[in-house]
Structure formats: structure tokens, C-alpha cells
Amino acid sequence: MKVHEEKKQLEKALLLISAKARKFNLDFYDMFFEICPADIIYTFGAYSMPTRYSHWTFGKAYHKMKTQYDYNLGRIYEMVINSDPCYAFLLEGNTLIQNKLVMAHVLAHCDFFKNNVHFQKTSRQMVESMAVAAERFRDYEFKYGQAGVESFIDAAMAIQVHVEPEGLKRKRKAAGPGSGKPGYKKRSTTPYDDLWSIGKNVEAATEDCVGKRTFPRKPERDLMLFIAQYSKELEEWQRDIMSVIRQEMLYFWPQMETKIMNEGWASYWHLRIMREMELAEAEAVEFAKMHSEIIQTSRTRLNPYTLGLKIFEDIEKRWDQPTREEREKYGRPGGQGREKIFAVRATENDVSFLRNYLTKDLVEDMDLYLYKKTGYDWKITEKEWERIRDAIVNSLTNCGYPCIVVQDGDYNKRGELYLKHEYEDIELDVVYLEKTLPHVHTLWGRPVHLETVLDNKPVLFSYDGGKGARKILI
């Protein structure tokens, strides 16, 4: 049978590719590849996970992807899940060479999941956890009605990105109560030790002078957690839904904050691995075509595959053949390219990756720019490399979402929720803001407020369950 043969061929190719990858020191989990038809891969793409709960927004994403596929406008080349063993999907009907590329690419992704520090706290059993949660959601639908469950998920998803990724939380705790531990002082042996107590003093001082307990004690970034814990209106099943959506977001967060690195890393390796394979001429041409499609650049957005690939290649070059200045100033001996990029893939995320390694030469080489809207036209406004780098880094901070904190969970002493946007010179989309507040109200059950800045003035948006209001704070 043809199908059987295809599988045989793929198995042979996978063995070869995996051997090459391991020769290059890529370190990945056990790999399970599943061959499936396009609509199944698109389903997984839309849900980001095959076992995730059911919701119309995923149906919308699926519809969009499938339509594009049907019109031949876009194709997912890869779909890989951060899990142990690692699951990846191959598109039925892809040519052998296409699937070879996908396999090489995916092995590098898995190496990244396994070794990058930001993934260390992610659950590797998420496929199962999500399946179990999805089952519970289905039960809730039976018990509490489909419409009610659906609209509650709508509300929770509206603020799902407002979680606090584990890494940040750990740091904050260390600076908080931990600093008071006995024996802490013994470590004070450097001239900078007074820095450790900065946070502590400020905290003590503010508590003294305010003289009242605020709730929460410090502004809380994890809206999902705060509301799930303290909302007085939620039923148990609703808290469960919020907590599941939060857990899933925490699981996806590292992927969101390493998109450029991860895709760059995978592209870097699929190139190297495929170059070592013996390809027939036609295959080599097809491979070249696919690769160039993957790294195609756009005038309106950065292609993470291209950007990441370029930076990794540049790091490798600069550590392999340092300039004289780099040798003298940084004591870089040369020949450490590979070693360096493995270290980078283990420790950085997109923000630090770009801040540390997007150089003047790269920005100019790649012809990056910033553009902005003026009238009906979007025009290039910036070609100066440092400003470009900083703007890109800024746009990646918090995965590109605005930082919103719970300022007061008992506002007006009436149990109202006061949120504050930590404004840093980009205004919020007011239309979206006004439509999101009712969702927050659904979750909190009492009037909700959000403070932000419009035209350099602090503005408070409120929603009390019936109508919205906005007033300028002076």
C-alpha cells in the first residue's frame, strides 16, 4: 500500500535527521510524530493544543486557517507541542522533502522547549491536563447550560493574558518576605549589599505613612488569579474555569515570549541539518523554495523566523571570528560560536535576545525601520538603529500586551474593583477597553474601574453593570 510505504520512508528519514541533530548536540525528548489530514492540523493550530476545551473563538480561528488553506494562501508547516514525550504533526499529502524539513525544524523546537530556562516551569503533561479540563468544561455545560458556560469563558478569555508568569513571581517573593530570614545577613560580604534592603525599606515606609491596609497589599498583576480568588460572585465551577484558563496561559506564555528565538533556532537548525542530507536535485530546489518562503520578509511586520535566524547566525559569526576590538575588549578568543549560541538558547527570551544581540550592523543589514500612521499613510519615521531596537524590544515586553494591575479590590469601600493601566506612552484602544470592562464586571460581579492615560491626562473608565462612564482625573 502506498500509505504504508510513505510511513516507511518517513521513518527512515526521521532516523537520519535525528542522528544528524544529535551529532549537532541538539537535545530533545522522545518524539511522537503523527501524520494527519489538513483539517486536523488546522484544528490543532487553532486550539494550540489538540485536547483543549471547546469554544467558538477556536472555531473562528479554525475557519480562518482552513479558508486560507482551501484558497492555498497559507500553510502551517509545523505544529509541535511542548510536552514530554514531544508530539508533532506532519501534514498528510506533504511531499517527503517538506516533511523532512518539518521534522528537522521540529527537533530543534523540542530542544528549545527542553533546554530554555523560561520553559523549566512549564508542565510537560499539558496534553493530558487540558483533556481533563476540557472534559470538566463539558460537564459544566450539561449542568449549567451551554450559553452560560460559553459567555463565562468569553469573559475569562477577555483578560486571560493578565497573568503573572512564574519567573517574575519568584523574583518578587525573594525580595519580599525572604529578606527577613535569619541568617540572611551572613551573606553580606560585598559592597553592594545595602541594595538588598531597598525594597524592604520602601515597603516598611509606605506601610507606615499610609497607615491603612490596602487590598491587595501591592498592586497585583495577576488579574486572573486575584479575581478567581477574591470575587464574591463566582460559583465553584466558574473559579475552576478561570483557573484552567490561567494555567493554560501560563503554559503558553514562554512560547509567546520566545517566539523569535524559538523560530530562529528551529530555522537555523533545519538549514544545517538539511544541508547535510543527500538531496536529489529536484528535492534541493524544492527545499530552497520552501526555506525562502519561510524567511520571506514583509514591509509591515517582522518575520520571527528571519529575524531569529539572522541573529543566531550573527552571534555565531561574532564569537567564531571576533574583531580585534572584541578580542581585546571582551577577551573573546574566537572559535566559540556554537558554544555561544547554545548558551543563548538556554538563557534568553525575545526581549533579552534582541536587547543583547540585535546589533547596529544587523539592523542596517536587514534594513529594519519603524513606521507610524500619519493621516491615511503609514510612513517610515525611524532609521536610527538604537531607537529601532528599543522600540522592538518595547513592543515585545509583556508579550505586547498592556500591563494592568489590580490597584484596589475594595474601591470606595464597596467591594468595587479598581484596575490601573501602567501607562508607558502608548494609549489603549478605547473601543476595546469599553467593551472589555463588561467582561471584567461579569467576573467580579461588582462595579469595575480602569485608570489609564489619554492625551496625557489620567482618565477613569467605569462600568457598573448597566452603563459605562468615563471621567478625567485631576
Place this chain on the structure above:
Amino acid sequence: MKEPNLVITREDWSLHRKGEIDRQRHREKVREAIKKNLADIVSEESIIMHDGRKTVRVPIRSLHEYHFRFDHNRQKHAGQGDGSSKQGDIVFSEPRFGQGQGQGAGSEPGVDYYEADITVDELAEMIFEDLGLPNLERKKKPELASDALEFRDIRKKGISSNIDRQRTIMEAIKRNMLKGAGGTLAIMPEDLRFKTWEVTYKYESNAVVIAMMDTSGSMGPFEKYIARSFFFWMVRFLRTRYNNVQIVFLAHHTEAKETTEEEFFTKGASGGTRCSSVYKLALEVIEKRYDPGDYNIYAFHFSDGDNLSSDNKYCIRLINELLAVCNMVGYGEIEGPYYYTSTLRNAFKKIQNDKFTCVTVKDKGGVYPALKKFFSLSPAQMGKKFE
């Protein structure tokens, strides 16, 4: 490092339907959203002016996944050039829309502004869902029984030109599979399936819309557009109830004449307004071509109401004559941006007849309520409908 385990599998995914199910749910929500926005959609230009395409794109506002986000239009974005980009280059330009774009949502590139594809018929179905046809009278000889042939049965014997290929092959596959033989397919005589027709009886009924419009100087493109939207849906609606719907266009200022559809909606005339002229013409057209015994007649007149006051009395008399032969007569007055002293609407207040309806339309959003008013069933008629 231990050697990682490598596995390739291929499961049967044919029962995995999650994506399809949620897609269906999304589609339902789109329809709900369309229903909520019908008032806006009814006068959507892309639909009224659509060029005979089956599907139209309907903008929908309520399917966004709202969340806190930055104002895209105020952000700086990064892009990549071909090596020669310089400050001041235009990356792209937005199409210049007229008014009504506002709100900021949706104009940005790559951000989801949901546009649903929907067929005009589906849309019509939603619009007409709660509309009824009032004053359905039994015509003396309206039902011309005609027998139509419909293919709706499958049999094992039949004419070879009517072979149902798909079903025949399915049968062949089935038979082969039962025998446990795969591979080559031989089609045996017992596999053959034929489409077969049945005779059905259809009742033909005819309707005619007498579309009348004031084309005096005061009726601008906006007023005509409103009238056009109204007639567009009116004809669509009547088509759901009658097999054959014709439409007659009568334009008038101080004199009336029959025009083509094109002229009706585009040509403007100037001068004063004498509405009686068009009513008179309508009566003549009905008398000559559309015997009320055979046709269900719907007459509707759009004007800005600025009629010669000396003419009003005559108008009322003619409307009453029209009412005697028509199923319904409607008068729509379009209130433009300026203040008009309507004389005609006031005059029509005197007409007391179930079959006569007066509506006013102020803006695009008013078309849908006007349709609803014109085609709404009074409670008494509702009762009749369900008898």
C-alpha cells in the same frame, strides 16, 4: 544522553470533529450578530448595489474578542525593507473611506474586523423571518396549477441518461467490500442506480410592485438610495411569497412616466412636485396590464412630501382608488437633512384603511423599521395567518 525514542503514527482522524463543531457554533454566533445588526445591514451599500453575486460580505461588530490592547493606530511598528528604505517612505496607505468608518476598530491592517460571507437569500430569510404578508386575498383565478417535474427518488431501473453516478459507484464499492475484494471496480448491472422524477403540483401566483418615486429637484442621491434599499428588499420579500414578481418603475415630478430601473434610481429631474400624476399613471398601468383579479398588487410611493398643496385633495381620492385594486398601498416620506414642511403626510392622515401604510425614514437605519411596519401583520391578521 540516552537515545530518544522516535515514533511515527497515523491514526484514523475521521471522527475528530471538534474544529468543525466550534466552527459551526461560531457561524451561529455570526448569524445572531447579523440579526442584531439587521437595521444597519439592510441598507448596506454592498448588498443593495451587489452585482448579482450570490454571497455578500456583511460587516459585523460584535464578534470581536475584546481584551485590553494598545491603540494600534498610535503605535510605532517595525518592518523590513529591501535594502533601500529611507525615512518618509510610505509603507502602505489605507483606503480612504467616507464617513461612518469612525470608532477606529477594524481599519488597521491584519487585525480582525470580522466580515461574514453570507448569501443574499440567507440574509433575506433572516430579515423576513418575522414579517408577514398582510391582506392576502384570494384572487379569483390566481392559482394556475402547473405540474412540475422534480427528481427526488432513486430506483434500480430507469433511463440510462438518468444514471446517478455517485450512488452507482457507492453500490459497486459496497458490493466489492462485502466480498472482501478491494482494488479494481467492476460495475455490475445490479449496482446501477437511477434518478427518477415525480410529478408535483405547483401553484403559481403573480405579484407586481408598483414602485413610484418623486424625482423632483429636492430628491437627492441619499433619498434615492433609501428608496432603492426599500424596493430591493420589498421585491426580495415578495419573491419568497409569489412565484413571479414583477416591478414597474414610475417616476414623477409634476408629470409621471414609466422608466427603466436604471433611470429610476439615477436620473434626477427638477421642478415641482405633483404626486397625483404618478397615482394616475399607476391606475392606468394596473388597468392596462395587471388585472387585480390575477395579480397581487403592491404600490409604494417615496417622496419628500413637498407636494403642491392644491394637489393633495386629488391625491387622497386617487389613493382611495388604488386601495380598491391593490393588496397594499404605502407611502414613504424621506426626511432629508433639511426641514421640510410636509403637506402630503398630513393630508394622508385622513385615509382610514388597513391596507394603507405611511412610514417616515430619516436615515439608512430607518429602512428596516419601515419594512417592518409596512409588512407587519396586525394582530387580527396574525390570527388569520394561523387559522
